[in-house]
Amino acid sequence: MSETIQNLASYDPFADTGEESDLKVQGYIHIRVQQRNGRKTLTTVQGLPADLDQKRILKAFKKEFACNGTVVQDEDLGEVIQLQGDHRVKIQQFLASEGLASKDKIKIHGF
Amino acid sequence: MSLHDEKPEQVEAENFDFGLKKKKKKKAVPDFEEVAAAETETAAPEASNGAEAGEGDEDAVPEGDDAGNMFADLKKKKKKKKVTLEGEEPAQEEGAEGTKSEAFDFGEKKKKKKRRPDLAEFEAQLREGQTGEDGAEEEGTETSGAKKEGDDTWQGSNRDYTYNELLSRVFKILRQNNPELVGDKKRYTIAPPQVMKEGTKKSVFANVVDICKRMHRQPDHVIQYLFAELGTTGSIDGSQRLVIKGRFQQKQIENVLKHYFMEYVTCKTCKSADTILTKENRLFFLQCESCGSTRTVSAIKTGFMAQTRDARKAARANA
Numbered sequence: 232m233s234e235t236i237q238n239l240a241s242y243d244p245f246a247d248t249g250e251e252s253d254l255k256v257q258g259y260i261h262i263r264v265q266q267r268n269g270r271k272t273l274t275t276v277q278g279l280p281a282d283l284d285q286k287r288i289l290k291a292f293k294k295e296f297a298c299n300g301t302v303v304q305d306e307d308l309g310e311v312i313q314l315q316g317d318h319r320v321k322i323q324q325f326l327a328s329e330g331l332a333s334k335d336k337i338k339i340h341g342f
Numbered sequence: 343m344s345l346h347d348e349k350p351e352q353v354e355a356e357n358f359d360f361g362l363k364k365k366k367k368k369k370a371v372p373d374f375e376e377v378a379a380a381e382t383e384t385a386a387p388e389a390s391n392g393a394e395a396g397e398g399d400e401d402a403v404p405e406g407d408d409a410g411n412m413f414a415d416l417k418k419k420k421k422k423k424k425v426t427l428e429g430e431e432p433a434q435e436e437g438a439e440g441t442k443s444e445a446f447d448f449g450e451k452k453k454k455k456k457r458r459p460d461l462a463e464f465e466a467q468l469r470e471g472q473t474g475e476d477g478a479e480e481e482g483t484e485t486s487g488a489k490k491e492g493d494d495t496w497q498g499s500n501r502d503y504t505y506n507e508l509l510s511r512v513f514k515i516l517r518q519n520n521p522e523l524v525g526d527k528k529r530y531t532i533a534p535p536q537v538m539k540e541g542t543k544k545s546v547f548a549n550v551v552d553i554c555k556r557m558h559r560q561p562d563h564v565i566q567y568l569f570a571e572l573g574t575t576g577s578i579d580g581s582q583r584l585v586i587k588g589r590f591q592q593k594q595i596e597n598v599l600k601h602y603f604m605e606y607v608t609c610k611t612c613k614s615a616d617t618i619l620t621k622e623n624r625l626f627f628l629q630c631e632s633c634g635s636t637r638t639v640s641a642i643k644t645g646f647m648a649q650t651r652d653a654r655k656a657a658r659a660n661a
């Protein structure tokens with residue numbers, strides 16, 4: 232009982248959903264690709280929960296996908312993981328199987 | 343045999359299984375043999391159409407004393423019914439094919455597709471039913487020999503209307519009063535994007551403007567989405583082609599367009615693509631022209647863009 236009431240209280244349907252704010256607020260993890268020179272690509276993972284240690288995740292990614300990568304600090308978006316190569320689907324699977332995020336909270340962008 | 347006698351039998355038969363069509367044929371000529379046959383049939387309800395139809399014919403021929411001119415009718419009816427039966431399957435196959443080909447166009451969403459074939463099929467049946475007799479796979483019609491198309495055949499007879507007859511009546515009236523509904527089975531197809539390479543680092547998307555027009559969306563919006571999803575930039579050249587940085591294949595662009603279509607064009611409620619996108623204080627609304635529903639759609643966000651070598655170079659040059 233009390234739970235449902237709390238749920239009601241925690242969500243204000245009339246709150247202003249600014250375009251900028253919901254970049255973070257929505258809680259989606261965005262995985263994107265970007266083309267570099269030639270046939271090289273970059274994968275970026277944006278919106279991982281802040282309580283996770285991005286460096287450790289990066290380490291796991293690098294080992295799992297056998298690629299290099301870095302953590303980039305973005306003013307608006309916080310920490311973003313960058314990986315070499317297109318690992319979008321693998322990242323989604325990895326995050327889901329490790330229980331770090333549910334699949335429907337992960338958005339894969341690009342082609 | 344009077345019509346009244348027939349009625350209860352039919353009802354019973356219907357209770358047994360859904361082989362309604364076949365049953366009905368037989369019902370028209372009710373005799374004891376037949377009832378027996380029906381019973382055996384229910385014992386083995388999977389009997390094939392052909393066999394049953396044949397049975398019905400044979401039953402009919404030796405039977406007919408009281409219903410002399412009825413017979414001619416009956417036979418005709420049987421034939422017609424067979425036609426509908428056969429016609430039915432192709433229609434369904436078509437539907438399946440439709441869904442397959444759908445993968446290609448941007449009409450997206452299998453569900454929508456499925457609906458359409460259904461409707462089309464139903465209409466086909468309707469049409470068939472009307473020229474031949476009343477609505478799709480009807481029983482009934484034992485009485486009149488003279489049915490004009492679209493007549494409510496139960497009128498003037500003392501039998502009851504059937505569900506199917508009523509259903510087709512409803513659809514007929516609906517169509518008569520709303521002619522615009524008839525044309526609405528068009529599929530929302532979009533020409534495939536024409537994408538080619540330009541040099542080694544750029545791609546050209548030649549028919550953006552055309553595609554945007556067909557989707558009734560501003561090219562700017564579509565292009566913004568393309569760039570955001572592909573993580574790149576580009577520009578429109580003199581002949582209205584979109585030049586995109588990076589190498590992209592037609593398939594890839596098509597994928598992104600499909601997502602765009604689902605996100606910003608199709609109505610989630612009725613799957614119609616007949617929608618308007620409006621912006622009201624920072625929020626985008628998608629309003630459906632078919633069903634009138636409105637939903638908000640998220641603004642296009644570019645998200646994180648990794649710094650490229652070019653950007654670094656530019657930054658250094660500026661510094």
Ligand SMILES: [Zn+2]
Nearest residue numbers: 609612630633
């Ligand atoms: Zn709608």
